[in-house]
Each structure stands twice: as C-alpha cells, then as structure tokens.
Amino acid sequence: MGYSRTDTVCMIGTAGVVVTVEASVFKSGGKHADTVRMSGLPDSVVNQAQTRVRSAMANSSLRFPDKSVSVNFVPASLPTTGSAADLALAITIMTADEMVPGDRLTGAVLLAELGLDGSLRSVPGTLPALLEARRAGFATAIVSPENADEAALVDGLTVLAPRNLAALVAWLHGQADLEPAAPGRTAPAPALPDLADLRGQPRARRALEIAAAGGHHMFMVGPPGAGKTMLAERLPSILPPLTDDEAVEVTSLYSLRGRFTGGSAELIRAAPFEAPHHSMTIQALIGGGRHPGPGSLALAHRGVLFVDEAPEWRREVLDSLRQPLESGEVLVRRAESTLRYPARMLLVLAANPCPCAPTRPIECRCPPGERKRYFGRISRPLRDRIDLRIDVEAPAASAILADVADAEPSGPVAKRVALAREIAAARWSGAGESWRLNSEVPGPALRSPQWRLPAAATGTADGLLRKERITARGYDRILKLAWTLADLRGHDRPTADDIDSAAELRLGYTIT
Numbered sequence: 001m002g003y004s005r006t007d008t009v010c011m012i013g014t015a016g017v018v019v020t021v022e023a024s025v026f027k028s029g030g031k032h033a034d035t036v037r038m039s040g041l042p043d044s045v046v047n048q049a050q051t052r053v054r055s056a057m058a059n060s061s062l063r064f065p066d067k068s069v070s071v072n073f074v075p076a077s078l079p080t081t082g083s084a085a086d087l088a089l090a091i092t093i094m095t096a097d098e099m100v101p102g103d104r105l106t107g108a109v110l111l112a113e114l115g116l117d118g119s120l121r122s123v124p125g126t127l128p129a130l131l132e133a134r135r136a137g138f139a140t141a142i143v144s145p146e147n148a149d150e151a152a153l154v155d156g157l158t159v160l161a162p163r164n165l166a167a168l169v170a171w172l173h174g175q176a177d178l179e180p181a182a183p184g185r186t187a188p189a190p191a192l193p194d195l196a197d198l199r200g201q202p203r204a205r206r207a208l209e210i211a212a213a214g215g216h217h218m219f220m221v222g223p224p225g226a227g228k229t230m231l232a233e234r235l236p237s238i239l240p241p242l243t244d245d246e247a248v249e250v251t252s253l254y255s256l257r258g259r260f261t262g263g264s265a266e267l268i269r270a271a272p273f274e275a276p277h278h279s280m281t282i283q284a285l286i287g288g289g290r291h292p293g294p295g296s297l298a299l300a301h302r303g304v305l306f307v308d309e310a311p312e313w314r315r316e317v318l319d320s321l322r323q324p325l326e327s328g329e330v331l332v333r334r335a336e337s338t339l340r341y342p343a344r345m346l347l348v349l350a351a352n353p354c355p356c357a358p359t360r361p362i363e364c365r366c367p368p369g370e371r372k373r374y375f376g377r378i379s380r381p382l383r384d385r386i387d388l389r390i391d392v393e394a395p396a397a398s399a400i401l402a403d404v405a406d407a408e409p410s411g412p413v414a415k416r417v418a419l420a421r422e423i424a425a426a427r428w429s430g431a432g433e434s435w436r437l438n439s440e441v442p443g444p445a446l447r448s449p450q451w452r453l454p455a456a457a458t459g460t461a462d463g464l465l466r467k468e469r470i471t472a473r474g475y476d477r478i479l480k481l482a483w484t485l486a487d488l489r490g491h492d493r494p495t496a497d498d499i500d501s502a503a504e505l506r507l508g509y510t511i512t
C-alpha cells in the first residue's frame with residue numbers, strides 16, 4: 001500500500017484555506033479494483049474531478065493505478081467544490097502509487113484545473129489563494145501558465161507553470177527543468193477618462209470633487225445626453241490611487257471573479273469603476289451562485305459603483321445595496337456557509353427627470369404626479385443614504401462652443417481631493433478615532449459636544465429639521481457634507497456658509 005499527500009488552497013469567499021490532499025493506493029482485487037473513493041465530497045464533484053484526472057493522465061501517457069484509491073481532503077469540513085484541486089489530486093495519486101517521486105514537492109502548493117487533454121488550466125482566485133499559501137509558509141507554487149503572471153504578484157514565492165501534466169511529471173523525475181516565472185508587475189498607470197473632456201457643468205464638477213473628497217454617495221438627475229455617465233466615469237480619475245494593501249485586496253477580488261483568464265494579471269492601482277446594467281440580477285450584483293465569486297458590488301470595492309437609470313432597476317435589486325452601504329461588506333448566504341466580500345465604494349445613482357425623459361424639461365408629457373411615483377421606485381431608506389443630489393443639465397451652447405482647453409483636467413482636482421482627505425484623516429485620527437472619511441463619521445459623533453457646531457452655523461439645517469423637510473438622518477448627512485466642504489475650503493470647522501451649501505447639495509435645490 002502506498003500513501004502520499006500534497007497541498008492546495010481552497011477559497012471560501014475571500015478567505016483562503018490550505019487543504020491537504022491525501023491518497024492511499026492499495027491492491028484489492030475483485031470489484032473494488034480501479035475505484036477512487038473520496039471522503040466528504042458530493043458525488044457529482046468527485047465524478048467530475050475523477051473524469052478530468054483520469055482523462056488528463058491517459059492523454060499524458062500516464063497510467064492510472066489499476067488499484068483501489070482512497071482520497072481524503074483535510075480539513076474535511078470544507079466545501080471543496082472547485083476544480084483548483086485537480087492537479088493536487090492527480091499528483092497525490094501518482095506519488096502514492098510511486099509512479100513519480102515527490103521529493104521536489106517539498107514546500108510546494110499545487111493549484112490548477114486539469115484539462116481532459118492533460119493541460120493545466122487557470123482557476124479563479126489564484127492571487128488570494130497564494131497569498132494564503134505564502135502566509136502558511138509555502139515557498140513554491142505550481143500553477144497553470146495562464147495564472148503565472150498572477151501568481152508572480154505574490155512576493156517571495158517561486159512560481160512554476162508547466163504547460164501540462166507530462167511536463168510537471170518530467171520535472172518531478174528530474175528529467176526537465178521548469179523556468180520560474182518573472183516577478184509580478186504593477187499595471188502602468190491607466191489612462192482614466194479625464195475631467196478635461198467635459199464641457200461646462202461647473203456644478204456637477206464641484207459635486208464630483210466633494211463626493212470624492214468626503215466619500216459621499218451621490219445622485220444625479222438629468223435628461224438623456226446631459227453627460228451623467230461621462231461625469232460618473234471621471235470620478236476614479238480624482239480618487240486617490242490605491243495603497244499597496246488596497247491594490248492587493250482589489251486585485252484579489254478581480255481574480256476571484258475570474259477577470260484575469262487569459263494571463264495578463266497586473267496589480268490594479270486605480271480606483272475601480274463598475275457600471276452594472278439595470279437588468280442585473282441580485283446574484284450578479286451581490287455575488288454567489290453555483291460557482292461563488294464576488295458580484296459587481298464587491299468589484300467596485302475602493303472605487304465607484306455607477307447605477308444608471310436607477311428607477312428602472314427592480315426594487316429588490318436596488319434595495320440589496322442598502323446593507324452593504326451601511327456595513328461596507330456584502331454577505332452571500334449559502335446553504336452551508338455565509339461568504340463575505342468587502343464592498344466599500346462610492347455609489348453614484350443616476351436617473352432621468354421623469355419616465356418620458358425629454359431632452360428639454362418643457363417637452364415632458366408625463367401626467368401629474370408621475371415624476372414623484374418614478375423617483376418613489378428608489379426606496380426612501382436608500383435615498384436617505386445618498387449625501388449629494390445634483391441636477392445635471394445639458395451643457396450650455398456657449399460651453400460646448402468654448403475651447404476645450406478651458407476645462408480643468410483631473411490632475412489639479414485630484415490634488416485638492418487628496419489634500420482634503422488628508423486634513424479629514426488627520427483630524428479624526430488625531431482625536432483617536434478610526435474614521436478617515438467624513439462620510440464614515442457617525443451622526444451622533446458629529447452632534448456630540450466635541451464636534452457640535454454653534455447654532456449660528458447650523459441655523460439652516462436646524463430649521464429644515466424643525467420644519468420636517470429633512471429626516472434626522474438627512475440632518476446628519478448635511479453635517480458630514482459640511483465638514484467636507486470645510487476641508488476643501490480650508491476652514492477649521494464648518495461655517496454657516498458651509499452648512500448652507502451642504503443643505504443645498506443634500507436637497508438638490510436652492511433653499512429660500
């Protein structure tokens with residue numbers, strides 16, 4: 001009887017777990033010969049893996065043991081449903097049967113799907129899986145050629161990427177060399193859409209700057225063609241680039257979603273931009289499904305989620321945004337476990353002014369009350385979480401005809417945003433708090449003695465609250481916005497003017 005073990009990594013949500021694959025191979029003539037038993041796995045998974053491993057071996061001129069094979073996954077409680085363990089499974093069976101020596105596998109983790117032809121195929125989540133392998137002390141990773149770039153993003157790990165099972169077996173026999181993959185690259189700064197492309201739109205530009213500086217969610221209302229999408233797409237260009245940790249975190253989410261299939265993985269440095277269509281299902285938005293992975297919400301983590309034509313979205317899909325907006329993470333409930341994905345992003349909702357969506361407001365043909373019903377499709381609790389609301393009008397003719405050179409590009413705006421963010425972060429951390437962005441500060445904290453503003457400053461907001469034109473939550477949102485305006489304008493604390501501007505930004509109209 002022969003016994004062997006190798007290691008692979010299984011992903012559960014964003015968490016990697018090192019899994020040891022054990023195999024014992026023994027002669028037991030009769031009906032048990034030539035069977036593979038795997039403990040703790042559903043039959044369908046076992047059968048599919050077995051089919052791939054048998055076929056891959058046969059097509060690599062490798063003989064599958066003519067014996068009974070027992071396979072065990074440790075820990076056994078994990079839902080090892082993916083195909084990433086294929087390679088570990090094949091190699092463990094071969095080393096258990098002493099067809100190939102396993103000495104070269106010391107300190108190595110195996111992570112690849114096997115094609116029926118014996119090729120090594122890419123698997124989603126390679127980056128986060130190998131980050132966990134390195135943390136657990138592994139020195140070498142054996143992956144598919146398609147995943148080599150991505151695996152090489154993990155510092156301090158030797159990456160080997162044999163083309164197929166036969167090449168790996170030749171290396172294990174010491175008959176061939178495998179060239180380690182070159183260290184990973186950072187994506188060259190991408191050419192993000194720039195604010196310089198926009199004509200006019202001074203109010204909308206200002207709103208983008210405020211949203212970026214304080215991390216405030218925003219809602220843009222305007223006719224088709226007014227440039228709502230162009231505006232939203234330019235938000236990443238004024239957000240700070242991702243830090244090292246954030247870049248790894250975001251790139252890992254892209255990896256789990258399988259965005260790097262094709263082999264061109266690079267560390268993502270710019271704030272992501274996700275613009276799902278209104279026909280999107282809840283599952284595609286929050287993630288999960290038969291082959292679980294992050295949805296659009298998590299892919300917008302540290303970046304921007306643009307929800308265009310918000311009233312056209314199914315209400316339950318839109319409302320699935322509420323909990324992640326509060327907690328900064330998405331929970332995907334499954335039969336056996338709950339997966340968690342981070343989802344801290346800037347939400348930008350956009351809508352036409354009414355269902356008939358004329359280019360000029362005067363041409364609206366909607367019956368009275370229709371406009372209100374239309375916006376009513378966006379639930380009150382969701383609207384309450386939006387700090388900024390702006391009306392976007394088509395740029396004036398004079399702005400369109402003006403020289404494009406007049407438009408301020410993203411560069412200087414990004415500098416002002418970064419400075420305002422630094423001021424806010426220094427203030428909150430200086431007070432011993434964990435908040436960094438003004439939008440993260442709880443309302444009660446802003447109303448506490450330490451941060452409360454004099455009545456002379458908050459007069460406008462106090463009046464709106466008394467007249468019930470805003471909710472208590474709305475009041476707090478105005479305070480948060482006012483702190484961001486103060487940071488951008490270089491005020492130590494929000495002034496009456498900052499509060500007035502914040503109230504107008506929150507309500508979307510001029511207060512008289």
Ligand SMILES: [Zn+2]
Pocket residue numbers: 354355356357358364365366
């Ligand atoms: Zn209309």
